[in-house]
Amino acid sequence: MPGVIAEAGFVSQSAGLNLRGRYVMKIAFSPASPYVRKAMACAVARGIADKVEIWRIGTTDPVLKTVNPLSKVPTLMTDDGMALYDSPVICEYLDSIGSAPGLFPPAGPARWKALQQQALADGILDASQPRRREIGLPQDEGRVSWIALQKGKVDMAIAAFEAEADTLGDLTTIGEITLGCALGYLDFRFPHEPWREAAPKLAAWYARVSGLAPLAQTVPVG
């Protein structure tokens, strides 16, 4: 695996090795990506953000696909030379280091709940990101109905989180962190599509947790 970094050619470009010839942990990063934000929010929550070097790279840069065939961000290069993706895997890896309380509960109902919330909040992103791109293209009938279908998924996911908003804590699980990043993405990219009126309890939760370090220190830019 260490060869991956050397072959990728970014050792010389961005110091994949430190002065002692050891790999440093680094994350392929975009300041506007909600999935990158999620990984960085986990690093903040775990108290290890200062150990993750930012590697700014475009998703069309040929170097990225030499370590991640999907050429996506985030991709995490670990300090033993592994390339990890996608964000659920990266977050679980970050949860395995550091000494702060874990974001992935041990096997049992709390774990399944946290993973399900992560999947649902990732689903908001998975429906919203491509929708934003499609909205900017010529609107034929197929595209209009696809956009409406994706928007419907987001609305249903918001309704599901509203129904369990009373149970949400202070970004103590991967589900809550992902949800915070997903709501932040809606505000960031779809400010003209208000979601709070239909989800007042979720809005109150989000207002409370937005000021906590994992979200406050990872506000998107772009």
Ligand SMILES: N[C@@H](CCC(=O)N[C@@H](CS)C(=O)NCC(=O)O)C(=O)O
């Ligand atoms: N499921 C992935 C999604 C990552 C993703 O789609 N990232 C976007 C940036 S926000 C990307 O790299 N897009 C480039 C592409 O799809 O080619 C994750 O959770 O990490």
